Amino acid sequence: MRSITKLICGGLLATAVSSALAADGQAIYQKGGSNPGAIACITCHGPEGMGMDAGGFPHISGYPAEYLNKQIHDFRSGTRQNPIMLPIANGLTDEEALAVSQYIASMKSPKTPEVTRAKKPEGEGETLALRGDWTRNIPECVVCHGPGGVGVGTSFPPLAGQHPSYLKNQLHAWKNGTRKNDHADLMGHIARALTESEIDAIAQYFSGLGK
Ligand code: HEC
Ligand code: HEC
Missing domain, CATH: 1.10.760.10 (Cytochrome c-like domain)
Structure with a gap:
């Protein structure tokens, strides 16, 4: 006892x-x-x-x-x-x-739609997201970030519903080398290949999903 x-x-x-x-x-x-x-x-x-x-x-x-x-x-x-x-x-x-x-x-997070590559893309942002531009070695974002940018596993963060200013800041950070924390600088290569107007378009596209 x-x-x-x-x-x-x-x-x-x-x-x-x-x-x-x-x-x-x-x-x-x-x-x-x-x-x-x-x-x-x-x-x-x-x-x-x-x-x-x-x-x-x-x-x-x-x-x-x-x-x-x-x-x-x-x-x-x-x-x-x-x-x-x-x-x-x-x-x-x-x-x-x-x-x-x-x-x-x-913490709870709002659900966003899973837009797949089967959809016919409309506009510059959605075209880059779903098709990329292989003439410039830009892969479609959804191949890593998941359909509609919902995020995949523990390494590929969601983009859908994220604020446009933050998305733009990150692409600029990779472009100017103040963010270089991903494997093999994949995001750096992608960001450097994007024009300013593409960065704007893609930030608007992902931030607008689910709204
Ligand atoms: C080959 C895989 C891959 C592709 C393709 C890809 N990304 Fe990424 N992306 C990543 C990884 C990995 C991270 C996270 C890096 C880290 O650990 O910080 C990331 C992070 C990001 C972030 C930062 C998110 C945050 O919360 O800080 C943005 C913005 C982003 N990617 C945008 C894009 C856009 C836009 C495209 C398409 C033009 C794209 N990515 C294509 C792998 C990829
Ligand atoms: C004074 C404002 C402020 C406070 C307080 C703050 N943050 Fe942040 N946080 C930011 C900003 C601004 C960014 C974006 C940085 C950038 O653009 O790289 C950020 C980004 C982040 C990111 C990266 C997100 C992503 O998607 O990659 C994480 C993680 C984070 N904060 C965690 C925290 C945690 C945990 C705390 C509390 C202990 C905290 N933050 C407190 C302003 C703040």
Whole structure:
């Protein structure tokens, strides 16, 4: 009997200790991390993780936790440069970065339509998205980002419903080399091949899906 009580008490204690140590993703999102630099995500990414077009704050709710956590580490390492996110990423501990990424991934995100390559594309943006331009080695975006840009697995983020200013900022960042955090610089090659008017058109196309 005594050994059972000891076992139960020991178990409870271990649970209490591990939950005290485990970072609380929701609390970090809403109130910030343990370091003052890690300010509350909600301030810019919003209560539902929908971001804000005017600020260049991306929609992030429902994105894969692995992708989000990778971005936080990329901001820190400088393979992705952004003066707003750098001090925030630096302020988070590794454990907090993972916990807040898991919380954001669990937040609800609006559904967007799955536009497949079977559709006849209309306009410049949709043509690039569904067909690419192989005369310039630009693959169709949906081959990696999924039908309608819904995102695929943990590495290919959604584009559908994302804010146009943010989408444009990212394509420009790859173009001018301030974002070089993807495998074999595939996005860099694509962004450098796109004209300004194509960047505009594609940002309008993906941001408009599901609206
Ligand atoms: C002061 C505003 C601000 C706050 C607060 C903020 N962010 Fe951001 N966040 C941004 C901006 C701006 C970007 C876009 C950066 C860029 O253009 O590269 C961004 C981008 C991101 C991205 C990349 C998204 C993607 O699709 O690649 C992640 C992940 C992220 N933030 C996580 C967080 C987390 C976690 C917190 C809270 C600990 C947080 N942010 C707090 C402004 C903010
Ligand atoms: C060969 C695969 C591939 C193709 C084709 C591709 N992408 Fe990407 N894209 C990626 C990967 C991988 C990432 C994420 C990189 C990282 O880890 O940050 C990405 C990220 C992005 C992002 C940043 C999203 C965010 O939340 O920060 C944008 C914008 C984007 N791609 C636009 C496009 C557009 C527009 C096209 C078509 C013209 C396209 N991509 C075609 C692989 C691809």
